[in-house]
Amino acid sequence: MHDFALYHDTEVNWRVAEGYGAMIAAAGSGLRMMLDNPVLEIDHSGTLISVRTANGVLSARTVIVTISSALLAQERVRFTLALPEKTQAAAGLPLGLANKLFLSLDGAEEFEGDSRLFGHPREVGTAAYHVRPYGRPLIEAYFGGGLADDLEREGGRAFVDFAEYELNGLLGSTFSSRLKPVRLSQWRKDEFALGAYSYAIPGHHGDRAKLAAPVDSRLFFAGESCSIESFSTAHGAYCTGVAAAGQAMAALGR
Numbered sequence: 001m002h003d004f005a006l007y008h009d010t011e012v013n014w015r016v017a018e019g020y021g022a023m024i025a026a027a028g029s030g031l032r033m034m035l036d037n038p039v040l041e042i043d044h045s046g047t048l049i050s051v052r053t054a055n056g057v058l059s060a061r062t063v064i065v066t067i068s069s070a071l072l073a074q075e076r077v078r079f080t081l082a083l084p085e086k087t088q089a090a091a092g093l094p095l096g097l098a099n100k101l102f103l104s105l106d107g108a109e110e111f112e113g114d115s116r117l118f119g120h121p122r123e124v125g126t127a128a129y130h131v132r133p134y135g136r137p138l139i140e141a142y143f144g145g146g147l148a149d150d151l152e153r154e155g156g157r158a159f160v161d162f163a164e165y166e167l168n169g170l171l172g173s174t175f176s177s178r179l180k181p182v183r184l185s186q187w188r189k190d191e192f193a194l195g196a197y198s199y200a201i202p203g204h205h206g207d208r209a210k211l212a213a214p215v216d217s218r219l220f221f222a223g224e225s226c227s228i229e230s231f232s233t234a235h236g237a238y239c240t241g242v243a244a245a246g247q248a249m250a251a252l253g254r
């Protein structure tokens with residue numbers, strides 16, 4: 001409740017027609033970067049920080065850490081010297097779950113573009129359906145909370161079965177013959193996420209500031225879980241990243 005009360009909703013919501021991946025690729029164009037190169041260890045015991053990756057070791061004067069709170073809590077990246085205060089703060093900010101399933105839709109023109117359906121208005125364990133996003137012949141099914149976790153545990157097909165069942169109930173028992181699965185996220189299973197976005201457990205709303213605090217003016221932390229008033233969002237992640245970059249540049253005397 002305290003965490004939620006600190007949340008400031010800008011009430012500005014933009015969609016990215018080309019997808020978030022395209023936005024991130026555009027923001028990073030021209031920068032030197034390595035993809036598919038997971039960090040295994042950050043050793044900050046020496047004068048320079050050593051970042052051990054799957055493809056070799058990088059040395060740096062400053063490092064900005066942006067992995068999810070769940071990965072920090074489970075110490076999926078090892079810190080030498082250990083940072084128990086970060087592990088503890090991250091554990092106070094576990095990740096909830098939201099997943100999306102995209103289905104192609106035959107005869108989509110029958111529906112108004114960008115319309116919505118709700119599986120069941122009085123059930124928590126139900127999905128929301130965005131029909132013809134941007135007018136495209138698709139249905140985007142959105143699953144949240146315990147339902148999303150249950151379906152992930154059952155396996156990918158369970159999302160399709162659930163959506164078909166609800167849409168048949170709403171639109172007629174043969175409606176699912178017009179649908180084909182296109183793409184599904186399963187963020188809890190994703191080893192580089194372990195969930196969707198963070199919430200503070202009771203008594204732990206102060207952990208966001210603890211997680212965001214720099215260590216020795218050379219290890220900086222960013223990501224949605226570090227944002228006090230825009231947690232759980234893309235802009236919260238972005239703004240904490242900009243703030244951490246500013247701190248790192250100041251530490252480097254720039």
Ligand SMILES: Cc1cc2nc3c(=O)[nH]c(=O)nc-3n(C[C@H](O)[C@H](O)[C@H](O)COP(=O)(O)OP(=O)(O)OC[C@H]3O[C@@H](n4cnc5c(N)ncnc54)[C@H](O)[C@@H]3O)c2cc1C
Pocket residue numbers: 037038039040066067068071076077098099100187192193195196197222223224225231232233234235237
């Ligand atoms: C279904 C769904 C819908 C959403 N809808 C919205 C919305 O409408 N509006 C909104 O603002 N937000 C939305 N969000 C939330 C938003 O996507 C997140 O808050 C945001 O992506 C968090 O960004 P981040 O940089 O903190 O973390 P991430 O996006 O998790 O970025 C962390 C990065 O670190 C990488 N990484 C992990 N481990 C390692 C490692 N060992 N080495 C190297 N790299 C590593 C990961 O691959 C990842 O790219 C939604 C999320 C979901 C799941």
